[in-house]
Amino acid sequence: MNLLLYLPQSANEQAVPVLLLLNFGGNHTIHSDPAIAITQGYLREKYRPAEEFRGKKAPRYPIEALLARGYGIATANYGDIDPDFHDGFENGIHSLFNAPSQRSGDAWGAVGAWAWGLSRFMDYLETDTDVDHSRVAVLGHSRLGKAALWAGAQDERFAMVISNNSGCTGAALSRHQKGESVAQVNKSFPHWFCENYKQHNDKESSLPVDQHMLIALMAPRPVYVASADRDLWADPEGEFLSCVHAAPVYKLFDLDGMQTEKMPASNQPINDGHIGYHVRQGEHDLTPYDWSCYMDFADKHWKASQQKDGKVISK
Template sequence: MKAAGVSESGAPYDLPSLWEADGAAPSIARWERRRERIRESFANAVYGHTPTGGRLDDVTVVSRRADALGGSAIRIEADLILAGPLGVRRASLLVYAPVSDTPVPAFLGLNFWGNHATTTDTDVRRSDAVEAVAKAHGSPPTERGSDTRAWPYPLINGRGYAVATIWYEELEIDLPGYADTGVRGLFGAPSGLGQPAWGAIGAWAWSLSRALDALGAIDEIDQTAVIAVGHSRLGKTALWAAAQDTRFAGVVSNESGCGGASLFRHVGVEDIRVITTARPHWFTPRFAEYRGADHLLPVDQHQLVALVAPRPTHVASATDDPGADPYGEFLSTLHATPIFELYGSAGTAPTDLAPPGADLATEHALRVPYPTPGVRVGERLSYHLREGRHAMVEEDWRHVLDFADQHWTNTG
């Protein structure tokens, strides 16, 4: 069962089916079996296999301030010890939680520039890795408060949610050649016969799961209501983490683009050749075998989004972000909607386009109006388009919080 049609760019696209071609009717039981095979296909062809034998060894709260953000929040810093068969690695977790009598839902995501960059609080620690990372990139060290636009803690806390974050390059430097000195260096070569090695996205996703483990030690957070969140490459990371770890209560992908929410088979600026040339270390080496042959990839990203079902999932795009292929991201949510409907939930596609669970024909998807910027569409699976460039800003967070309010009780 495949759907064929024409993309906005005029190129036809033909998606792999959500199902095996055995003629059986869609059902939840059948999808639960199918899901494991699709996840295995993503590991084999795109992200690599996450090795076993890793764990969170220790969580140490190193500071706790009860009067953060003018007295409206509690700020916690904790050291995590991530362990694998070949060693350990330390990472710093920063948490801002609203003052509450009960544990609250939380967003958990990796940040780009360091925990100290997400806040103007002068006593938030600056990672010891800042200079080494800056030297590796040939750029100046990141400054305190330089990334607050992406992390509006007062807004999020004010709506009743906590936020927890780790600097992604404290886990592994985002350049080729640093696998052995990062999280991947805690593990040896893949132990399974024929299992492809994991890329940096896999390592960052594994680390998100270890951070989720750590949140069990933070009394202010409801560990059963933790939503993975990420922007750009870290949105790819959040999706892959949530697809593998069902403990994540939901996921938010902001402008994750190629290798994230956007369809490979929808013609955009980035394709497998472009992304594996620019960022080969993000993926398993096997992924590069599909350069110039995106249509032969055994999976596509609507299936990745569907792997998270029935957990709440939000995908966000920006109008001036061709690299992330915003229309391809929206199409991905349309084609994933049938699986959410199979569980009795609504997605972004009109319910009359296909029976629950059935593949949505591409010609039907292309007739669905593209959402107006500033308007969120969908329910359990939802989407918004923001006017502007590639970023995660307060407007995105307001849509995310409205989405979260539909699914989690909070104190806001």
Template structure:
């Protein structure tokens, strides 16, 4: 097997590294619940009806989907999984503290922007890094990435402000040390005519159970309320909300084609970009990498991580609406499943990227989800996997370029350097 970049528990949402996942030492019990990795033990299930309204009427046109069925499903996902999010804040402001600075030997212009979520600019703010092709004669489309690291840690550019990150002890510290994630080649996007932007998810909301007291969600609690209500936003929805605030800035920048912005994130941030794209139709495209349970993988498949594992209070319940936990022991009764999340992106381009040995995230579950969601894409005349499609082999790109695309690299829970090249090809065709 080819050598692959290994990513630790920070991205995989589990207690083992990918190196362990690629051996026989996969976790067999997580949060006190057994983990299944055998196809003959996934159980039997029936997915909830995608093309039938709640009053039992069939959906046979794109108009019926857009006008009736999609709003129904959106409400169900809000109530049962991710929670409701507030609108754009009234006091949202932007400070461009680095404007059109030459970067990468003149290939790009760089912008660094602070997005203030509240009137009090001392807290609740997000730093946004943007690179645009220097020679572009008109507004450019771009990819917005949400990252596990501060942007100065993932981009090799000495002109970047040193950010802050949350450490394992739940403290904010200076982001002046290397991370396990390595550096990202930004110039490949510029060479293809795209801009590139990135934000650190911890600027919006910390990624730990007690993070509520520090993040943006705290500012929306009602008097006397100690935590969000059962159908209100978890951390994933907070991160998605923050991405929409980045889009608010893009709409003010004449050098950015805000009608053609793609989103990309991995693991829990793959779930985030999928939900952000669903909730905010201003985003033209989503590339959801290794999103797994709670993302593109079918929850009704008892394979790898399940709702019981991910929503347990000892693990990641804070990332979801509290209601999500109530389905842990009765997943087959849940009114939604991942194929509905996938379908809610239609007709906009959606690429699901997975890994062949990422058993915890269930790459087959993501493929089956795409197949089940495909009829909605076809209502709009878009390309998607057929009902008879076979799951592609690792590194097979045969389904990659569909409007509803699927690609599985050989390897585990990560985004590989060669994956980014394929993302750019996907963007060139659909963005």
């Protein structure tokens, strides 16, 4: 697995916070920087031939803006961990653990594998003295937002968890039954989740859990969920309601979760508690606006904790 890491110059003076996420098309797609090696592993058909996609997804990764705000960014191609097609779990990381014939009904799928990979990158970040490993956020968009939430739920080393348009089996309540359903996600992507999940196709009410419980597993750490008003497939209202219903768990820690039960208007972020949320104008995407909201949220929680008597404490 090849991790690409950009750090601001301030890393020469003190360790800096980092936002970690997986990308879809290979590291070379996030910036036109010719020093980024072309990804040699699995790439979806839409990103081939790889050489033609250098920098094509740069708008999703505003590296200069992140560096200017004092944040590093770490990213890797999700296909380095597990290919995103139903291969019978013979390729990728799964094959190193159990043979396909030995898989149980609750064995991990691709989303679990991508989450596992995010934790392995965290293993590395803990060893890098330029990185403040106490301030690493895990972030993901769409299916990789599902993976980021699962990684954050399992690995408490991630100090903040961010879901961008993660939808069904991500941040959106399954019982809300709007947008993509459990049956649809299992039919379209049978390799993403365990086989037992298919028992709940068209039977969301039979689920023993729902997605607000996944959000609540981040407590007491800050978590942020974002939607887009034209991304109805990801069910923005269901994503917001997960945040609302996760809030009582933060009360157990004497922390404010979501400070309102009223869904905000577009481009009106809520970031005054330990659960942040916004729904922006637009479609299913990861935009500079989203990143700006995430950095504002991180500033609120991380920079405040780094200050005492008006002075910044070096890590």
